[in-house]
Amino acid sequence: MTVRTTRTTRAVKTVRTTRTVRPRITTGTAGPGRPALAAGALLALLALSATACGADQPPSLFADGTVQVGTKNDQPGTAVVRNYKFSGFDTAVARQVLKAVDAKPDFGIVPSEDRRAVLTDKTKDLVVATYSITVDRMKDLDFVGPYATTYEGLMVRKRDNRIKKPDDVNGKRVCTWPGTTAANTLESPRYNRIQVYEAPDASTCINDLKVKKTADAVSIDQMILYGFTQENPDLKVVPDITYGSANQYGIAMAKGHRQDCLKLRDALRNYLGDNAWSQDFATSLPSIPKADATWETDFKPRLETVDSLSCRDRPGT
Amino acid sequence: MTGPGATGTENSHVDGRGSHFVAANAIRNVIIKWVMHPSARWAPLLAACTGLVIAGSTWPDGPASQYALWGTLAGLSVASAAARVLHGKPQQGTADSRHVRVVGILSLFSVLATVGAWLAFQHVVTHGEVDVTGQVHTRGVQPLDDTGHRTLSLLLDAPALREPRNALRLTLAIDDHDPAGPTCLPDTSATVSLLTSGVAAQTRTVRPGDTVDFTLGARARSVRIDLLLHTAHGCRMDVRATGAVLHDM
Numbered sequence: 050m051t052v053r054t055t056r057t058t059r060a061v062k063t064v065r066t067t068r069t070v071r072p073r074i075t076t077g078t079a080g081p082g083r084p085a086l087a088a089g090a091l092l093a094l095l096a097l098s099a100t101a102c103g104a105d106q107p108p109s110l111f112a113d114g115t116v117q118v119g120t121k122n123d124q125p126g127t128a129v130v131r132n133y134k135f136s137g138f139d140t141a142v143a144r145q146v147l148k149a150v151d152a153k154p155d156f157g158i159v160p161s162e163d164r165r166a167v168l169t170d171k172t173k174d175l176v177v178a179t180y181s182i183t184v185d186r187m188k189d190l191d192f193v194g195p196y197a198t199t200y201e202g203l204m205v206r207k208r209d210n211r212i213k214k215p216d217d218v219n220g221k222r223v224c225t226w227p228g229t230t231a232a233n234t235l236e237s238p239r240y241n242r243i244q245v246y247e248a249p250d251a252s253t254c255i256n257d258l259k260v261k262k263t264a265d266a267v268s269i270d271q272m273i274l275y276g277f278t279q280e281n282p283d284l285k286v287v288p289d290i291t292y293g294s295a296n297q298y299g300i301a302m303a304k305g306h307r308q309d310c311l312k313l314r315d316a317l318r319n320y321l322g323d324n325a326w327s328q329d330f331a332t333s334l335p336s337i338p339k340a341d342a343t344w345e346t347d348f349k350p351r352l353e354t355v356d357s358l359s360c361r362d363r364p365g366t
Numbered sequence: 367m368t369g370p371g372a373t374g375t376e377n378s379h380v381d382g383r384g385s386h387f388v389a390a391n392a393i394r395n396v397i398i399k400w401v402m403h404p405s406a407r408w409a410p411l412l413a414a415c416t417g418l419v420i421a422g423s424t425w426p427d428g429p430a431s432q433y434a435l436w437g438t439l440a441g442l443s444v445a446s447a448a449a450r451v452l453h454g455k456p457q458q459g460t461a462d463s464r465h466v467r468v469v470g471i472l473s474l475f476s477v478l479a480t481v482g483a484w485l486a487f488q489h490v491v492t493h494g495e496v497d498v499t500g501q502v503h504t505r506g507v508q509p510l511d512d513t514g515h516r517t518l519s520l521l522l523d524a525p526a527l528r529e530p531r532n533a534l535r536l537t538l539a540i541d542d543h544d545p546a547g548p549t550c551l552p553d554t555s556a557t558v559s560l561l562t563s564g565v566a567a568q569t570r571t572v573r574p575g576d577t578v579d580f581t582l583g584a585r586a587r588s589v590r591i592d593l594l595l596h597t598a599h600g601c602r603m604d605v606r607a608t609g610a611v612l613h614d615m
Contacts, residue, residue: 184545200600233546294600296548357552364551366573 110174110302110309111152118143119159119173123251126276126334127179130158137276138333139298142196142317143177145325146300149316150309160250162228165189168303175302179273181230182299182358191306193313193359194299195350196321197330200291201231202271204278206258207285212266215290218243221265224254231269234293251277259284270296272348275336288340297350297358310360317359318352397470410476411447414440417480421487426529428495428611436486443479446472493531496612501526509543509602510595518605520558522589529612532582534560534589537609540574543602550601557594562586581615 110116120139121128128137135156143154154175159167164180167173168190182192203223205212212218219242225232227247235245245268248254255277257264266287267274274286300317302310320326327345330337337344357365418440450472453465506518520536540556542549551574560568560580570578582589597603 181548183547184542184549184551187549230547233544237544291600294548294550294598294602354552358549364549366551366554366575 107305110306111147111150111312114152115155116147116152117172117174118147118154118156119164119167119176120156120178121161121251122158124179124273124276125280126336127273128177129276136333138197138272138330139177139179141329141333142320143175143300145320145329146193146313146316149319150312160228161226164228164301168301171303175300177300179270179296179298180301181270181296183230184363186301187358187361187363189304190301191304191310191360192299192301193310193317193355195297195354195358196300196317196326197272197298197348198295198350198354199270199272199298199348200295201234201268201293202274203287203290203292204258204267204269204274204284205265205287206262207283209265212287213289218266218290220244222246222263223266223268224248224257224264225268226250226254229269230296231292235268237293240292255281255284268292272298272334272337275334275340279334279336286340297354299358307360314355314359318355321349321352321355406473407451410473410480411444411451414443414447414476414480414483417484417487418444421483424491426491426494426496428490428497432490432494433487436483436490439479439483439486443476443483446476446479450476493614496529496531497610498522498526498612499607499610502607502610504606509604510597511602512595512597512599516595518593518595520591520593520607522610524587527586527589527612530585531612531614532584533613533615534580534582535577535609535611535613536580536591536607537575537577538572538593539606539608540595541604543604550597550603553598554601554603555596556605557596559592559594561590561592562588577609579615582612 120135120143121137122130122135124137124139126137128135128139130136140154140156143156147154154177157173159173159176159178161178164176164178165186168176180186180192182194186192203212203218212221222244223235223246225235225245225247226249232245232247234240235243246264248257251269251273254264254267254269258267259281267277271286271291278284278286300313302313326349330344330348337348341347421436421440450469453469453472501522503521503523504518505521507515508518510516510518522534536558538556538558540551540554542551555571555573558570558572558578562582565581565583565586568580570580572578580589580591593605595603595605
């Protein structure tokens with residue numbers, strides 16, 4: 050499995066089209082054909098204007114039916130690769146909303162810290178990778194979402210009963226990884242009694258907690274933590290400990306595709322409005338319905354929130 | 367057949383019209399004499415410029431839009447006064463009465479525009495909007511959250527209220543304390559209550575960026591507005607007044 054770094058030829062096609070229709074403006078002497086020349090020049094000018102207007106509109110991301118989607122490969126439950134196939138709730142959401150716009154995803158792996166870059170440098174069309182919507186990120190990217198809502202939580206070894214309430218974490222080594230809002234939250238002075246450290250990625254944190262035992266806990270969004278417990282039965286999520294405010298996961302895209310963004314927003318609204326969301330969530334993350342009786346209330350976003358955060362430069366109120 | 371009585375009535379009408387005509391003519395002549403006097407050439411421009419200087423020295427601030435009428439009239443008064451100054455004496459062969467008419471109209475127009483501008487300016491001074499955004503003080507610890515720190519007071523002291531106005535228009539920005547963290551704006555609102563002595567308590571609910579109007583009554587000496595934040599679990603928000611304008615309702 051490799052990360053696809055090439056871009057489709059869509060942009061190249063646009064340039065070629067522009068070149069072929071660009072009119073050549075010539076000056077000539079007056080003669081019998083002057084009205085015809087004038088009419089020709091006018092038509093050429095109109096064609097040039099039309100081409101210029103057309104060039105302002107970027108081609109639809111869904112035009113060729115396949116959309117390059119960046120996602121994770123190491124988060125069981127949300128996005129993971131098994132036998133060269135992507136699965137998890139993020140990938141289910143991507144498939145569902147793209148199906149509504151007659152497109153299908155071509156998944157590629159994107160680490161947390163590269164999620165913004167792959168969109169701005171046009172390596173990917175969309176990123177669906179437990180990417181939280183923040184005011185800062187909305188300035189650079191458009192989001193469709195949230196498609197899920199989750200608090201940051203704590204995961205410990207199943208037999209470790211030292212951590213049951215927030216104060217128990219003081220003095221403990223807590224692993225997280227860069228590029229996440231979780232790492233940002235725990236850097237706050239409110240949590241300065243927790244020994245937070247960053248590992249390169251999720252897998253390293255899990256290894257530190259489970260095998261090396263150099264970490265007492267791993268902190269990231271509860272939805273992701275529950276996913277890890279599905280493949281690591283010797284780990285558990287501490288139910289009564291959350292940090293910060295709720296993360297709102299969104300489908301990210303580069304700015305400049307507002308029409309596509311609005312189409313995906315409508316698709317997401319429909320997806321949230323019927324049973325498909327709950328079925329996909331329960332299929333991908335069965336550990337959550339088992340642990341949380343009010344899981345639909347806790348993890349399913351409201352449609353009003355989708356309207357407030359989708360396809361905007363700052364949250365609507 | 368007409369009798370002497372009828373003729374007498376007709377004569378009295380003619381006499382009445384004639385006396386009115388004589389009076390109007392006399393006034394016209396006085397105006398023309400004043401307008402055409404060499405010392406009156408600069409008088410309208412002097413009056414317009416004096417008005418501008420006084421307006422500039424007593425400028426009450428507030429949004430520019432409320433000065434539109436004043437600005438238009440002041441501009442017209444200066445322009446017409448300048449035109450009157452520049453309008454030279456008629457050349458030989460040009461009708462003198464036309465010159466008198468143009469100078470008279472320009473002078474009259476300039477004086478009327480100056481008076482109108484002055485009245486418009488006085489209206490702004492008395493009833494115009496006063497921007498006091500920079501004078502709003504906050505009392506309370508920020509950021510606010512959903513548990514312990516939910517309240518904040520916004521205060522306007524006596525110096526901010528020296529221009530008597532009967533209403534306050536307040537715009538509140540409520541932002542995520544950490545813009546790099548998850549946003550709480552869709553789940554956030556605030557209840558704001560005006561608690562000022564002598565004024566009936568008024569309560570409004572606002573969303574981030576909303577504007578609310580409070581009635582202040584005839585003469586408020588200080589204003590206190592208490593704010594109670596409503597937000598989701600774990601959210602931390604900053605509140606500030608981005609607009610505070612005193613005005614008359």
